[in-house]
Amino acid sequence: MRGARIADLVVRDRRLRWPIAADLGARLRGRTIKDIGRRGKYLLVWLDRGALIMHLGMSGSLRVVNDTPPGPHDPFDLVLAGNPPVRIRLRDPRRFGALLYSDDPLSHPLIATLGPEPLEAGFDGAYLHEQARGRTIAIRDLLLNGRVVAGIGNIYANEALFEAGIHPRRPAGRIGAGRYDALARAIVAVLSRAVSAGGTTLKDFAASDGRPGYFQQQLCVYGRAGGACPRCAAPVARLTMGGRSGYYCPRCQH
DNA sequence: AAGTTGACCTGAGGGC
């Protein structure tokens, strides 16, 4: 995509998480893509001025397609100029994805309010400890809050808490600085290992080259209720918090 | 202010 000129945006269904702006196609035609980036789980397609902000939600995927006819859940194609043109298609059955434009994306409310990137400088145990001070929210939910730290989803929150030996329901304000050091290290380790493995394919996740991830083979607790804890062999437990599952070892995590 | 719940959607899988 980098360096390409946008020939067209073909919108078949505007109804994503937020409606695709009616004038977006006209705004994009003829513009040049300068770079591709990311903040949390938001994808940034930097143009000569401003950027597209995209999100894949839970079920979205972007693919390069040729003459494949669009399916019922393929809301748009971004067409790049060329001979032949390159069509990049979003498939998003649940329509939780997003396609937005901003002249100043880093100031956009969705981006500007995000916490630090967990794999970059500025994220450590001291930061988490400070964020948690005086708060009663369960630590699992604090980690899912993008304003605290960007881009941690349910799988990696649970895995990092296992690695750090912290119970997912523990109130965030009742965890000491030393344990937050361990938690921050666990988050960095889990995310790094997951990236190396190409991500986690529970069902249909695939990387941009179409290949699945393999981190699911390294999951210690997520989705493994009843299975043996890899550390102590006690059965992994499942709980529900705010309508979402949490997994943990009742013997190792407190 | 912080915490909790509901909302947005479709599809898959299990039980009956």
Add this chain to the structure above:
DNA sequence: TGCCCTCAGGTCAACT
């Protein structure tokens, strides 16, 4: 086979 229920990788917005 079909119907109904539950659950799913996200996260914002509206409540309490």
